Amino acid sequence: MAVQKALPKRTRRLGDSIHAWxxxxxxxxxxxLPFEAFVPFAPIFENQELPVIANPKGSRWVARPGGHWPGPEHGLHVRDSMAQAAGAERDRLGAMLKPLPGLIRGGKYVVVCPNSAIGYKEWPETSWSHVIEESLGLGLDVVIASGPARERIRAPHGAEFLDVSVVGLARLLTRASCLVAPDSGPVHLADALGVPAVGLYGATSTVTYGPYRDKSFCIDMHEELYPQGERYxxxxxxPDVDMAMMGIDRVLEAMKRAVASDQDRVRRDLCLGC
Incomplete structure (x- = not known):
């Protein structure tokens, strides 16, 4: 009888790479096995418990011999479906990444990553502008980190733009009060670093594609916007969803909750250090 070989899967996407790790x-x-990480992402996975090998072809995870991964499944987070195929232990799937050394910015601030690898997941520029303006009015510093090779959004005076690599973004998120972004790699990076993530989900669902550890600050309109009469x-x-239907007030409310939760965490940490 032929021996079944393990089935390697590769990806060059940040979110999928975090799930793979x-x-x-x-x-x-x-x-x-050692974790093979796509070269631009490899440093964020170093100094963890799992040895890391940088690979220019992409990040890699391995389904166990005979393991079958049908792709994302209804009602199941993509990481859980990957874990089933790989024979991974589910109670260890929520592991956090250790923060990278080196600070990019001091103080407390909110990070906005307006871009996604897929355009139909993105929120309109005008909506971002309103949220950023309201945030600045609340006394919050706002740092906008656009995707590589993406044009900067128009933003109110007072917002700070930073062009950073994925490694730089990981360092930036370390001290952030929260991240606000559409379904994208930065959402999963923030979640893996323990930073509150306000994910904007309409074209996709948090059930399958949301942050794995904490979805409580995300806005999920996927089921609400789903084509009527079709099985969910x-x-x-x-791809045809109108992300503009996600209200600005709803995003602001989620962001305020995320910032408040981070402040509570900081206070708890300070008390533990007393």
């Missing part, structure tokens, strides 16, 4: 580090020790699937993308 979480799955690989949750594989039982008897099956463990949390794994389905909605």
């Amino acid at each position: 979480a799955v690989m580090q949750a594989i039982p020790a008897t099956m463990a 699937s949390s794994a389905r993308h909605l």
Whole structure:
């Protein structure tokens, strides 16, 4: 009888790479392999428990021999479906990344990442402008980190633009009060670093594609915007959805809750250090 080989899967996307790392580090020790990380992302996975190899072809996770991954499934987070195929231990899938050394900015601030790898997931520029203006009015510093090779959005005076790599973004997020972004890699990076993530989900669902550890600050309109009369699937993308239907007030409210939760965490940490 032929021996079934493990099935390697590769990705060059940040969010999928974070899921791949979480799955690989949750594989039982008897099956463990080094994690092959896409070269631009490799430094964020170093100095963790799992050895890392930088690979120019992409990040890699491995389904166990005979393991089948059908792709994202309705009602199941993509990381959980990957873990099933890999034979990973589910109770270890929420592992956090250790912060990278080196600060990019001092003080407390909100990070806005307006871009996504897929355009139909993005929120309109005018909506971002309103949220940034309101945030500045509340006395919050706002740092806008656009995607690589993406044009900067128009933003009110007072917002700060920073052009950073993925590694730079990881350092920037370390001290952030929260992140606000559409469904994208930065959402998963913030979540893995323990930073509150206000994810904007309409074209996709948080059930399958949201932050793995904490979805409580995300806005999910996917089911609400789903085509009427069709059988619902949390794994389905909605390329024709109008993300402008996500109200500005709703995003601001979620952001305020995220900032307040981070302040509570800081106070708790200070008390523990007393």
